[in-house]
Amino acid sequence: MSETEYVVLLDDFGNEIGTAPKASVHGTDTQLHLAFSCHVVNSRGEVLVTRRALHKTTWPGVWTNSFCGHPGPAEPVLSAVHRRAEFEVGLTVRDLELALPLFRYRAVDASGIVEHEICPVYVARTDDDPQPNPDEVAEYRWVDPLDLAASLEATPWAFSPWLVLQAQQLHLFESPPVVRRAS
Numbered sequence: 001m002s003e004t005e006y007v008v009l010l011d012d013f014g015n016e017i018g019t020a021p022k023a024s025v026h027g028t029d030t031q032l033h034l035a036f037s038c039h040v041v042n043s044r045g046e047v048l049v050t051r052r053a054l055h056k057t058t059w060p061g062v063w064t065n066s067f068c069g070h071p072g073p074a075e076p077v078l079s080a081v082h083r084r085a086e087f088e089v090g091l092t093v094r095d096l097e098l099a100l101p102l103f104r105y106r107a108v109d110a111s112g113i114v115e116h117e118i119c120p121v122y123v124a125r126t127d128d129d130p131q132p133n134p135d136e137v138a139e140y141r142w143v144d145p146l147d148l149a150a151s152l153e154a155t156p157w158a159f160s161p162w163l164v165l166q167a168q169q170l171h172l173f174e175s176p177p178v179v180r181r182a183s
Contacts, residue, residue, distance in 0.1 A: 007070040008034040014118050019073045026057055030114035033070065037103070037162060038081055038122045039172060040066040040093055046142035047172065048130060050089065052160070053138050058113045061138065064160035068119075081122055089140070090131025093124035100169055107161035121166050149173040 005022040010032045025033055040048040048066040052059055069084035071077050078096060085093045100121035107115050130140050149167055156164045167173040 005070070006073055008073055010034055010118055022070060026113055026115070028112045028114060030116040032116050032118065034077075035068060035070050035117040035119040036077055036081055036084075036122065037065050037068045037119055037166060038085065038093070038096075038124055039099075039166075039170070040085070040089070040091065040124050040126055041145075041172070042125070042142060043127050044142070045145070047145045047148060048089070048140060049143055049148060049163075050130075050132065050136075050140045051138040053134065053136055056136075058109050058111075058115055059160050062160050063158060063163070065163045065166065066124075067136075068162070077120060081124070085124070088133055088136040090133065091126050091128050093126050095125040097123045099123045099172070100166060103166060103169070105162055105165055115162070117162075119162065121170065123170070123172060145173050146175060 006019045007022050007025050008016055009018045009020055009025075011017050012032065016034075020031070020033075025031060042048070049063050050066060051063050052061060054061045067084050067088040069080055069088070071080035081096060082093065085091045098120060103121045104118045105115070109115075132140055152159055152164050152167050152173075
């Protein structure tokens with residue numbers, strides 16, 4: 001059995017056009033491919049953020065969402081989300097909600113490596129304690145989503161660009177609406 005991880009390549013309209021080894025895709029001219037992001041929330045309403053391992057190819061050592069990944073060829077995205085939750089942060093997640101089905105971004109890190117993904121974004125639940133894989137995660141924290149939103153606004157350079165962009169669109173990072181009573 002091959003240890004090579006493959007990603008699904010996409011055209012500009014999001015149609016599958018092939019596959020490629022993951023290691024060959026992320027470079028200075030990264031082809032559009034399929035990925036996903038997941039934000040994990042516990043019963044206290046806190047969201048799990050992780051700091052990427054220092055040896056990661058892109059954005060090493062920056063804080064990001066709970067976990068990300070790439071579905072393999074013919075792998076349903078939900079299966080990939082569960083697989084990466086176990087692999088990356090040692091969690092079993094439940095109640096997956098597709099929060100941003102059409103999220104797409106292109107970003108270049110300081111070394112010139114490009115991320116170029118169509119990346120559906122999920123929110124999931126767990127009350128388990130993370131058991132992070134040190135090859136993926138340097139550290140983690142459970143944080144209040146509104147505190148994280150404030151940090152993202154104040155110091156966006158300290159976070160992955162996809163987390164900054166996703167938080168601008170996710171209701172998870174918004175204050176509850178103000179209810180005004182008639183006087």
